Amino acid sequence: MTAVTTDDKQQIKEIILDILELEEDEISETSLFVEEHDADSMRLIEILSSLELNFNVTIEQADMPRMVNLAGVYEVVSEAAR
Incomplete structure (x- = not known):
């Protein structure tokens, strides 16, 4: 995996929503x-x-x-997967 796919992004978002106890409409990439x-x-x-x-x-x-928002997390996970 070199870049996060759309499915990966959704999985990352779900992990963060669960941990932060948020609903999907309460969070954005930024x-x-x-x-x-x-x-x-x-x-x-x-x-x-x-x-x-x-x-x-x-x-x-x-x-x-760097992991301050979803966009930052996507970037860090993508780099870690290289």
Whole structure:
């Protein structure tokens, strides 16, 4: 996997919706997890861990600051899969 597919994006979104306890219409690709959805550091780590398990990738903790919204997560997962 070198780039996230539409199916991958949907799976990523569902993981994040579940962890942040949001409905699909409450999140956009650019809405900020912490500022707009009240995500704390534990939830962000849970997102990272769940993505690693579901996509069989290793995401460096140094990439976490880029994972502020769906667009950032898509990019990080795509890079980790290369």
